[in-house]
Amino acid sequence: MRLKKILLFAFALSSLSIGASKGAVADEPAPPPGDAPPNPEDLLGNIVVVAGATRPLPRIAVLPSSSWDEEDVIMRSVARRDLELSGEFEVLSDDDAPEEAWGARDLDVSIWAKKKVEALVEARARPLPAEGKVELRARVYLVRHGAAAVLDKRFLIPASDLREEAHRISDLVIGALTGQNGGFASRMTFVTGMGKLRRVFTVDADGHDPKPVSPVDEIAVAPAFGRGEELYWASSAQNGEYRIRTASGKVVDMPIKGSVYGLAFSRDRSRVAVSIADGSTIKVFVGPDFASLSPASEVGMALRPAFTPSGKLAYSGEGRFGQRIYVEDKPISPDGLFASAPTFCNHPDGVRAVFAVGVGKDTDLVSTDERGRGMVRLTQGQGRNGYPSCSPDGRLVAFFSTRTSGEGPGLYVMRLDGGRPKRISTLVGDSLRWDPLPPGRGVEMKN
Incomplete structure (x- = not known):
């Protein structure tokens, strides 16, 4: 029950407090005396900031x-x-x-x-x-x-x-x-709301037509499009366990018992990753389908699973001084930064990981390669920015922000290699995913 309350609290705060405290990691052992964690600002102080970068555009x-x-x-x-x-x-x-x-x-x-x-x-x-x-x-x-x-x-x-x-x-x-x-022939899905009113939404890639999808009487987390392009999520009804449900109303039965707090499908939908409560922690399981899941890592508090463009498993999990980003069980974020919500952009210049890091009262987005090298800071001094997700073409990243300057809080998109973020919606939420649409029904005509 304590674990469930911790996770509920973390999800309810959504992007308003992403990485703001270590409360999102349950039962993390305190570091030995005299072995204090590094200051996040010291770790980020020398990293290049590209958010405000400008370059001549055609x-x-x-x-x-x-x-x-x-x-x-x-x-x-x-x-x-x-x-x-x-x-x-x-x-x-x-x-x-x-x-x-x-x-x-x-x-x-x-x-x-x-x-x-x-x-x-x-x-x-x-x-x-x-x-x-x-x-x-x-x-x-x-x-x-x-x-x-x-x-x-x-x-x-x-x-x-x-x-x-x-x-x-x-x-x-x-x-x-x-x-x-x-x-842009794509769609986003996310969760918005507070407390017991947390619903899954879908929205066009330009912010048009946000629609609630999940029932109002369920507390929803972790939406993701899966096989057959059906939308899945985990939700709790009447204070029960978080179980996987679909937009068509099905409840997914799994051989592994426990509340589900994270869900992801590979790009070709051939694999699924699920974060499931296991005693006082959360473990990630992977398989070709929900009926064939097996443990994928021993790292505790494994949340927000994701697959890289090459099919590697990534997630955020426990580190020595806080939460870190892992790819194939290898940490790619610096120890001492509270890192969360990894996503991977198949950018023309190479695959880039994007994730959120807690910096004082703010949360910023940073980007590295798949091994954690070449870190750049995508946001700075603009409130709490989190739950990034990459566009299907790999050149844009969408994220939620609580910024009060400029266009104000909402859902933003920006170029991965820098530029001014542009707001596409006033909604603020969490668990953002950005997926291509299924093939269209248009027929090309001869000129």
């Missing part, structure tokens, strides 16, 4: 549209927002667009060259109500190459899938401009 523009069709307005707004959130470009505002471009039938790149625009994006949607379909079209022009499109794609999609398919169009546009498709 200036692009989204071509104006004179269409009044709702579908066209949505397509263009989704594409524009995704391009802004990607952090890859400086997107020219509509107010700064050349006046001659509004209502123009033909593309004149010279008027955009005067605005120092390097690339132009055309994102259009045409409703076909008789068929229940929408035609989407994306074109990309490089101003120095004139009016010949370097990308020209058309898709016929179900009208009900408009926003989802609009994100897929954005990803193609980002790919045409950067050499790698974007990661």
Whole structure:
């Protein structure tokens, strides 16, 4: 019961107190006299901070549209927002667009060259109500190459899938401009709420349409998408054990008994990791399915399991002076930093681990490679920032923040290699996951 209360307290505080105290680790032995833990600020003091880093970005523009069709307005707004959130470009505002471009039938790149625009994006949607379909079209022009499109794609999609398919169009546009498709055809899931009112939510990658998924009479933790893209989580009903449940209403039976406090699936959904209460501690178990779990580590208080892009098991667990991040049972975070919630970004420059560390009253995000080398600090002096999760393309990290400056508290995304975080939602929670959407139903059309 004591363990359950400790975990409930830790989850209820969510990102408002991530890593703020050692109370989140149960029964940790005190260090021997005279063997004091190092000061977190001393450990982080010389680490490079990249959160405020700025670098020149290519200036692009989204071509104006004179269409009044709702579908066209949505397509263009989704594409524009995704391009802004990607952090890859400086997107020219509509107010700064050349006046001659509004209502123009033909593309004149010279008027955009005067605005120092390097690339132009055309994102259009045409409703076909008789068929229940929408035609989407994306074109990309490089101003120095004139009016010949370097990308020209058309898709016929179900009208009900408009926003989802609009994100897929954005990803193609980002790919045409950067050499790698974007990661906005995706969704996030997390838990928000306090005390006994903790529910699982899903939300689009741009923060649109947050939806509660779990029942209001359950206390939920650790959501994750699994096989068949079904959403799983652990929850407690009527003060019972935390058991794994699904969005379709199923309760998952497991051979290992105990409350579940962590859950993760590998990228190909071929493996599952579960953090299960074991006496006065928590152990992590791994298997091909819930019926075939076996112990994966002897490290105690093993929480927030995750799989690296190469399939290695990671989690946060007990260390000598606090909680550390482990990959394949090897610690990658410095001893003395209270580290939590690891995630792994398959960045074009190599895999990067991102996790939260407690620093005084604040919690910051740091990044290392899979072995803990090359640590950089992603946030500093902006409240408590935690529960990071990487975008499917590996270039962005999402996280919750309690910051009071700038855009205020909420759910943020930022480039992994630096830049200003951008808020996509005012909701603050924990247990954040970011996963690609299943394949869409759009059909590519010939031009």
